[in-house]
Structure formats: C-alpha cells, structure tokens
Amino acid sequence: xxxxxxxxxxxxxxxxxxxxxxxxxxxxxxxxxxxxxxxxxxxxxxxxxxxxxxxxxxxxxxxxxxxxxxxxxxxxxxxxxxxxxxxxxxxxxxxxxxxxxxxxxxxxxxxxxxxxxxxxxxxxxxxxxxxxxxxxxxxxxxxxxxx
Numbered sequence: 177x178x179x180x181x182x183x184x185x186x187x188x189x190x191x192x193x194x195x196x197x198x199x200x201x202x203x204x205x206x207x208x209x210x211x212x213x214x215x216x217x218x219x220x221x222x223x224x225x226x227x228x229x230x231x232x233x234x235x236x237x238x239x240x241x242x243x244x245x246x247x248x249x250x251x252x253x254x255x256x257x258x259x260x261x262x263x264x265x266x267x268x269x270x271x272x273x274x275x276x277x278x279x280x281x282x283x284x285x286x287x288x289x290x291x292x293x294x295x296x297x298x299x300x301x302x303x304x305x306x307x308x309x310x311x312x313x314x315x316x317x318x319x320x321x322x323x
Contacts, residue, residue: 250283
C-alpha cells in the first residue's frame, strides 16, 4: 500500500491488520463505525491509500473520483442502516482540526448525541468541517472546453 505508515491507525484498519469490524471494503476504501460516535449513526469511510488530509487532494480525476466514491459508500451505508433518520451529514475535518492524519469521511445520521457534539461539525471557513459536496466542488477537475 503506497504511503502507508505502520503508526497510522487508519492504515492498519485499511490493511485489515486491526480487529476493527469493516462495514464495507473494496479496492479503494473501507468503512467502519467511529469508536467515539457523535450522532445516532457515525461511520467513517477511509481510502486504502494513505492520504494525510483534504489539503493533499488536488483537482485531478483520481482525487475527485475517490472522494465521490467515499461519499457514495457512506450514503449507501447510512441509508441502509438508518433509513429513519431525517438528516444526514457527510464531510471532512480540515487541518488543524483533523484528529487522525489519514483522510476520513464522517458519515453522520442525525441527531447529534449528545446535542453539543454539533460544534465539532461546524464550518469555520478554511478550517473546521467541510461538507463532502463542497470538497468535491473544490477539487473538481477543470473540463477541457469543446465547442
């Protein structure tokens, strides 16, 4: 696995060298429950490849495709596991507010539990939490103009 570090807990989970139960696994991503959930349901979707943070993503087809795949996996899992939820949130913490230096998508079926946990998922401009859809817009590759 390219860029993997033995000290990265998410790399260990991605390579299945931990006891974490995976909710989803494919060649690009794995998904599992957050060990410290902030909502009714709280899953993480991480790339198998070690990518430190959202700041390491660029306007490239492969980065856009990866984040889009992460979002689709997260949406599918939450809609299957928590169809009764009326609101879902999908996004990433940006440095310096990310807790683990391995890209991870928070997939939340609300409500927040306890309620004050919503503070961790507020947008603070270029810091804080960025919604997955916003990140996709930010890293969307420029399409070549064809008349």
